[in-house]
Amino acid sequence: MTKSLHISVLTSLVLLFFVVSDYHDGNLARIMVLAIYAVGYNLLFGYTGLLSLGHALFFAAGMYGLALPIQHLGVSPIEAFAMGLASAATVSLVIGFLALRTTGAAFMIVTLMFAQAGFLALLYFGQWTRGDEGFVIQQADRIIAGIDFSQSTERYFAAFVLFAVAYLLIAWLISTPFGKCLIAIRENEERAQMLGYDVHRHKLLAMLVSGTLSGASGAAYAFLFGYAGATFASVQYSILPLLWVLLGGAGTTIGPLIGTAFAFYLIDISSHFTTAHLLVVGLAIVLLTLFAPQGLAGEIRNRLISWLP
Amino acid sequence: MDFAPHLFLATLEGAITAAVISLTAVGLSLVFGIMRVVNVAHGEFFMLGAVVAWWVASTLGGHAALGFLAALIIAPLFVGLMAALADRLVLERLNYDLERTIVATIGLLYVIQQVALMTFGPDARPVEAPFDLRIAIPWFEFSDTGVNLIWPWGLATTGYKLAVIAAAAIIVTSIIVFLKRSRFGLMMRATQMDSEMASAFGIPVRRVYCVVFGLGAALAALGAVLIVPIQQAHYLMGGDPLLLSFIVVIIGGLGSLPGTILAAVLIGMSDGIISVFFSPTLAKILATLLVALVLIFRPHGLFGHHTS
Numbered sequence: 001m002t003k004s005l006h007i008s009v010l011t012s013l014v015l016l017f018f019v020v021s022d023y024h025d026g027n028l029a030r031i032m033v034l035a036i037y038a039v040g041y042n043l044l045f046g047y048t049g050l051l052s053l054g055h056a057l058f059f060a061a062g063m064y065g066l067a068l069p070i071q072h073l074g075v076s077p078i079e080a081f082a083m084g085l086a087s088a089a090t091v092s093l094v095i096g097f098l099a100l101r102t103t104g105a106a107f108m109i110v111t112l113m114f115a116q117a118g119f120l121a122l123l124y125f126g127q128w129t130r131g132d133e134g135f136v137i138q139q140a141d142r143i144i145a146g147i148d149f150s151q152s153t154e155r156y157f158a159a160f161v162l163f164a165v166a167y168l169l170i171a172w173l174i175s176t177p178f179g180k181c182l183i184a185i186r187e188n189e190e191r192a193q194m195l196g197y198d199v200h201r202h203k204l205l206a207m208l209v210s211g212t213l214s215g216a217s218g219a220a221y222a223f224l225f226g227y228a229g230a231t232f233a234s235v236q237y238s239i240l241p242l243l244w245v246l247l248g249g250a251g252t253t254i255g256p257l258i259g260t261a262f263a264f265y266l267i268d269i270s271s272h273f274t275t276a277h278l279l280v281v282g283l284a285i286v287l288l289t290l291f292a293p294q295g296l297a298g299e300i301r302n303r304l305i306s307w308l309p
Numbered sequence: 310m311d312f313a314p315h316l317f318l319a320t321l322e323g324a325i326t327a328a329v330i331s332l333t334a335v336g337l338s339l340v341f342g343i344m345r346v347v348n349v350a351h352g353e354f355f356m357l358g359a360v361v362a363w364w365v366a367s368t369l370g371g372h373a374a375l376g377f378l379a380a381l382i383i384a385p386l387f388v389g390l391m392a393a394l395a396d397r398l399v400l401e402r403l404n405y406d407l408e409r410t411i412v413a414t415i416g417l418l419y420v421i422q423q424v425a426l427m428t429f430g431p432d433a434r435p436v437e438a439p440f441d442l443r444i445a446i447p448w449f450e451f452s453d454t455g456v457n458l459i460w461p462w463g464l465a466t467t468g469y470k471l472a473v474i475a476a477a478a479i480i481v482t483s484i485i486v487f488l489k490r491s492r493f494g495l496m497m498r499a500t501q502m503d504s505e506m507a508s509a510f511g512i513p514v515r516r517v518y519c520v521v522f523g524l525g526a527a528l529a530a531l532g533a534v535l536i537v538p539i540q541q542a543h544y545l546m547g548g549d550p551l552l553l554s555f556i557v558v559i560i561g562g563l564g565s566l567p568g569t570i571l572a573a574v575l576i577g578m579s580d581g582i583i584s585v586f587f588s589p590t591l592a593k594i595l596a597t598l599l600v601a602l603v604l605i606f607r608p609h610g611l612f613g614h615h616t617s
Contacts, residue, residue: 051408051411051412053411098601098602098605099601099605101605101606102604102605102608104407104408105347105407105411106604106608108347108408108411109347109555109559109600109601109604110600110601110604110605113555113556113597113598113600113601113604114597114598114601116552116593116597117594117597117598117601120590120593120594120597121594123590124588124590124591124594239415242412242415246412274427275426276423276424276426276427277423278419278422278423279419279420279423279424279427281416281419282415282416282417282418282419282420282421282422282423283416283419283420284416285412285413285415285416285419286399286413286416286417286420287416288416289399289403289409289412289413289416290399290402290403290413293409
């Protein structure tokens with residue numbers, strides 16, 4: 001059942017490319033890259049029950065881990081992508097090690113503060129990062145083995161492959177004993193501890209995987225769309241994955257993709273009418289916490305398909 | 310100008326930051342201490358205070374002092390009522406659950422900010438100070454003839470800035486007296502200690518929550534009205550006070566009022582001084598890192614007490 005669901009989700013993403021217009025192809029590529037971020041966030045928030053308000057730090061660690069070496073050291077894209085992943089992994093391990101000493105509201109505030117410090121540091125070292133203004137990664141630097149990833153078809157399928165890897169990785173991870181233990185921690189941390197699980201180590205590993213996936217999304221975004229800027233490290237980008245996961249359904253494999261796509265088109269459509277499109281984001285958050293705390297996929301699971309993973 | 314007078318000026322600027330931040334932070338601290346709610350929209354209530362102050366002052370016209378005094382009363386009242394409404398419509402329905410209220414107040418943050426953008430617009434607008442008084446500050450100089458009193462060029466402040474510091478001190482003191490001496494203050498303290506027990510003794514806990522949330526927002530708005538003749542009103546101005554109040558409340562110990570006030574003075578002063586001599590960004594990087602480390606290694610704050 002779940003296997004056929006995963007296959008049909010991924011096949012329909014491939015088919016969509018041929019069905020919809022170029023404009024939507026561009027949007028879908030962006031949605032899939034950002035959905036990797038949401039998938040990573042979901043592992044920590046949806047499955048482990050840790051609400052972080054500082055994931056933009058990991059996203060930015062991946063983004064700048066790729067963009068800065070390309071810009072200043074002339075590193076090749078593949079090496080730069082590995083550097084982006086390594087920098088996100090390092091940052092999430094260090095922040096996880098420190099922040100996981102706290103719980104509840106303190107954890108949210110600690111992650112928020114670290115992310116804010118990271119954002120301000122990007123502004124402070126504006127000489128290299130070009131701060132808010134950001135910098136463009138030239139088209140010449142976005143070619144691997146003769147394939148130009150600034151073209152829409154190449155970009156779409158690169159985004160698809162990366163998303164598929166992230167999606168299947170998490171779907172597999174939560175079916176392993178490790179994943180079950182994360183869910184046990186979410187449901188009742190003390191009980192999991194009493195049953196003999198090393199709760200701290202599990203949380204730290206969840207943080208590592210979640211942060212590295214977020215960083216992979218940031219690196220892919222910078223590479224495929226050719227831009228890195230400090231805005232991606234701001235509080236808003238810590239809040240967006242929370243919104244996507246809440247919208248789509250926390251603790252469901254498909255939720256992050258649904259939520260990202262839904263929020264993306266919500267903002268896309270509302271920005272035709274008003275410049276204050278964040279108003280829609282705010283209202284959506286308030287209404288969701290009030291009326292559908294389980295999100296879209298969560299509501300579907302409750303009402304229609306109880307086996308939804 | 311020499312180093313010492315420069316430092317003195319920086320300290321004075323820091324004292325103004327400290328005065329305004331102590332008001333917003335006391336508001337945030339009351340809400341957290343009594344309701345156990347982390348209000349992420351607190352900075353937007355601050356911004357709303359400034360925007361309403363501009364609106365009142367520009368509609369009334371006439372003498373600057375008249376508009377300012379009207380704003381000083383109307384803005385906190387309006388913002389307090391809005392917050393009380395948000396409490397009734399949103400927070401109460403969420404049962405004051407810690408995590409869900411954080412998410413909901415993030416939503417409120419965007420709603421308030423974007424509504425301000427749509428109505429007030431993207432421009433920064435000033436409110437005139439109620440009085441215009443420039444005070445030159447004398448400085449000492451040691452020379453062959455002994456100590457001389459000199460008036461260095463540029464070493465000056467306005468009477469209004471001093472009035473802001475005095476006003477903040479008076480407001481914070483009256484809040485403490487209100488909490489300690491009044492009947493409603495007693496109810497608030499009882500709710501803070503044990504809301505279930507308070508409820509059993511007939512204290513209308515829900516109403517206390519509603520008033521506390523309104524009061525917290527009104528304090529933020531009051532701080533904004535005081536600062537708006539020095540800074541301008543802008544729809545994005547809520548970010549910095551939110552961050553600084555968070556920092557202050559955490560360093561002072563979550564929910565501890567004396568700690569909060571002490572931390573406001575400490576953080577406000579050092580923010581002012583580091584901003585003048587180094588860069589405002591560096592000051593904020595240091596402050597945010599300090600908060601994160603304090604929360605990790607001293608979860609009860611630098612001045613907080615250990616409670617069970």
